[in-house]
Amino acid sequence: MRDIPVGNGSLLVTFDDKYQIRDVYFPHVGQENHTEGFPFRFGVWADGEFSWIFSDDWTRKLCYVSETLVTDVKLTNESLGIEVVCNDTVASHENIFLRRVRVSNLRDTRRETRVFLHHDFRIYENKFGDTAFYDPESLALVHYKKHRYFLINTAPHFDVFSTGRKAFRDQEGTWRDAEDGELKGGAITEGSVDSTIGIYLNLEPQETKEFFYWICAGFSHDEIVRLNNHVHEQTPEKFLNYTENYWRVWVNKNEQDFVNLSPEVINLFKRSLLIIRTQIDNDGAILAANDSDVTERATDHYSYLWTRDGAFVVNALDLAGYPFLTRNFFNLCAKIIHDDGYFLQKYNSDGTVASGWHAAWDVWAKKRLVPIQEDETALVIWALWEHYDRFREIEFVRQFYRSLIVKAAEFMCAFRDENLKLPLPSWNLWENQRGIHTFTCATVVGGLRAAANFARLFAEHERAEKYETVADEIVAAMREYLYSQELGRFLRGLQFYGDANFEIDATIDASLFGVFYFGAFSAGDELVKNTMQAVEEKLLIKTEIGGVARFEADDYMQITKDAGGNAWFICTLWLADFYIAQAQTEEDLQKAVEILEWTTMRALPSGVLAEQVNPLTGEAISVSPLTWS
Template sequence: MARDIPIGNGQILVAYDTDGLVRDIYYPHVGQENHVGGAVFRVGLWEDSAFEWLPNGWERSVQYLDDTLVTRVLWTHPGKALKMCFNDLVDFHDSLYLRRITVTNLSNRARRLRLFFGFDFSISGNDIGDTAALRLEAGGLLHYKNDRYFLINALLCGRHGFDQFATGNKRRQAFEGTWKDAEDGNLGGNAIAQGSVDSVAALHINVEPEGAEIAWLWISIGKDWNAVQGLNRTVIRRGPARFFQRTHDYWRLWSRKEPFSVEGLPDAVMRLYRRSLLIMRTQIDRNGAIVAANDSDNIQFNRDTYSYVWPRDGALVAHALDLAEYPETSRMFFRFCAGVVEREGYFLHKYTPAGMPASSWHPWVKDARGQLPIQEDETALVIWALWEHYRRFRDIEFISPLYRPLIKNGANFLMNYRDLKTGLPLASYDLWEERQEVLTFTVAAVYGGLMAAAHFVEAFGEHELAGDYRAGAATLREAAIRHLFLPETQCFARGAMFPPDGGAPVLDRTVDASACGVFAFGMLPADDSRVQSTLKHLHAKLWCRTEVGGLARYENDPYFRENTQVPGNPWFVTTLWYAQYLIASARRRADLIPALAILEWTAAHALPSGVLAEQLDPQSGRPLSVSPLTWSHAAFVTAVREYQQQADRLPL
């Protein structure tokens, strides 16, 4: 189930399902330690001796308030003449999750309602040794384990606390969960439970005919009792409305920090542009870790998640943020990279949000010989993105401490990790993490990384070294044209394997959208005939000929594939790469029309909340795999900014 709306502040991330119910809470790092793990925080309603768990027949709209990280989950039930709106947020500064509940009575009779809220925590990713308890001195329910504390409270009609509560056991022996206790409209009041536990609390809300009532619910989050109790007292003293308004205003200010509009771009595209920036921000930890995606449902697919930092994804996200004039955020990522890069100058496969090596399927040993289990494009693209950042902002004092560990060490690794016979990089794993060979995308990324490093060292006065890097990049480009360009199809191969005995290379002729890299990082210009023929070939072979459309990753891509009549499922990233080519190769504004169509296509296939998944079902257009994918939003922001730059410089 897709995560329709994420909210967060760089330390806390809360993600919701398509019904608008909480499914994930991460703390103290975005993407690390999920304290819900795909379980559900239920919402129930009791009236006139009848109980139901939502959504059960309720119509719902799951969106955001415009240009904010404040949700707008609207529940309506015409048969009940009742409407409820949940506006949730994570305070931009404090470790506080806050919900405003507006209940509107659409009938001409008074209503006596009971709203029930179920809290199904599995603290630190498991439900062993949790405690749920009522704390009278706080007026709320506390869930805790070790140094993770969650204090839940509410405010209604000037009175804080809950009207009913219960704690108990869940998913153990005969105990399905304490939430079952709510289904008769009354809670047992058990004050403490330990082990595998959950809790339920209720608010009794009286609503006048054709009137409305507002209630507040919040969770103070911290590492000990004093921290959560202190924050809880502050919310009670100041009032939750003040926290709500300040965070609402902060995100509107953040999303509109740089006035940006493009003549000819539809409102839907501009709305998705601003929404993409906000969603990208929810996936970035305060320490600079840019997490690929946070969707715990993916655990069911492979018993792992996307909640890691891939330096490649992060570099491309940071580049998008720089294009959008958010250098403060991208700087955090580059500092993160400087802290995790290996002494030899390369990056490992991926990292945890806290900056430790993450799980991997790339082996250190192959055919009884040691090897580096790396994706070399990750090292190259961090250097490339860092130069693009510096070229734009000229923040020399920021760059200075990164110069040796990140730029020079990384570039020296790229220079040395090469086959001296071919001039190409040694084999490494591809950006799709499925094969190990000499890849066109990796070659193009390494070219971009070496040229970026040449610019850097020249700026720092090391002219001879700059010449070496440029010569290495030139050799790389000529070798790519000589070994990887296929004259018979006029298209760059996906990659090749070069036998160690010097025999003929084994070319990987699979048509792969990653060949877009040949122009994306400067190895060849977009108007080069070989680039043009490659992109024409990619479009012919990989475009999904369905009503959905979009560009697949490569021929016969099996990942989440069900329809064998298409080359693979359409991905937002690959489709937007093709838009970037159309933008880069345009010579007058009319040439931008096909690229604009792809931007509109992207907006049309986003979820109603504005979330972009990794890929789409080619028949129904429903999201597949993780959602949101940070890279998808970054690719959209990048394409929009490049569209704007071209539109400004091109003649009519």
């Protein structure tokens, strides 16, 4: 789990729940992780006693300064008689991580205190061939490999430092050397290396002293030295204050009518905007999550662009009035779309194709498969029309008409079952089934109608009619094949065995909200209301924690079978979308408001939203923050 991320779109720093730096991504959000998830340790020595802040004798409060991407962290160790308050940020326009550290003596005696900060870089995501050295010109520590450089410094200047070997034979690292309150030096080390610095603070009774600490990231030694000089010239305090002010202005740039929403909901809205910004690369990729802990239970992570997730996020940002962020996403999509008109499963931040498990060959039927989740293609076109419809940027969308919109729409028209008139089987949004899924069909309807709108915009009326006709045929086929008269609701989908044989999948799935959300059916249609009633009845968590599960019998990270699953923030909020869509009066909105209040209760104290919620304890489960949440 990760908390209180700070970033600027090219440098992202994340923390675990113990306030240890765990991920340092540069030069793209989500790519490359120069720590591989290994912690940067933070320790305090006072009068001969030493403690790392991850130990149980510390209490921790991890939050943000209101309306900013500056952290507000309080660490207290009663047995040590020390309190530490930290403010972390990444400069809004420079690749500099900056921290203010205030250390307080809680006792009525004079104290000799030392703070130790450790760095476990694994540059380019491996520990081999790194170098750490003390640079006497910049009076700083430097870690580097090839074209990645990191400079570490403090003000006032650190008192001691050490570079050394780590994770090699019996050498654990320089952090172990710090535990006696001393560092033995070591001006340069190559290979598998780490470094530690020490700052000495003599504290009078009840006195507080502060220092600033920063890490500059760059592509060359000259660049990080320039950034280091810039911090000294501007002073780190001014840097911190400027960044705090920048984000406060950024998050309040639009006047929002919050009507009667509570301060807690309003604060979470603003916090979500800020956290989403940390997960968006400056070149347009919107990362699903940047939490390397997931690699402990899998051999991969979530630091990828799924265009489906991205489409949901850009639509939310457009609604909130942040189109300057979403344009880069569409620019990137136009570059990475396949020549045949679809998007693959996921992509790296730089637009290259990421790891995947969607096969392109059916080993049993001996035939080619298109390795996609078709909703990822449809939703990009849907989101692009929503963007245009709000901002009317015809010159912006014009560049995408042939290369993205028509290309994707023609694929969606062709990728259909000739008999059923439904989209051909592809992977579902949860990536656990291949078939014809109601959610996917609904997104294709939304995508084709969006493409038809664009075709009319550019005076291609025959093309518009073609796309509308195909969308209407899919809606009719959904009514015929994907709605069960017997059950009185939509099915999750159809599972195929062979080319023509299929069975219905009647599982109740939260993603069925898509039948109204993308315009295939109206929220007031009885088919939709019956379906959403079934979602409400079957997927609400059966504990006092509340929330909505993904689907019936979901065993992914299951805590207990008795609860009916784990609550997912996105699934719970989809139910709120339904309440809003069918509301006729302000009173009708109350159920949606209650879900928003539930969300504020289940967020971390910082406002971070994880993927899931433990149905017994309410604790965050799985990756955090999940950008989609």
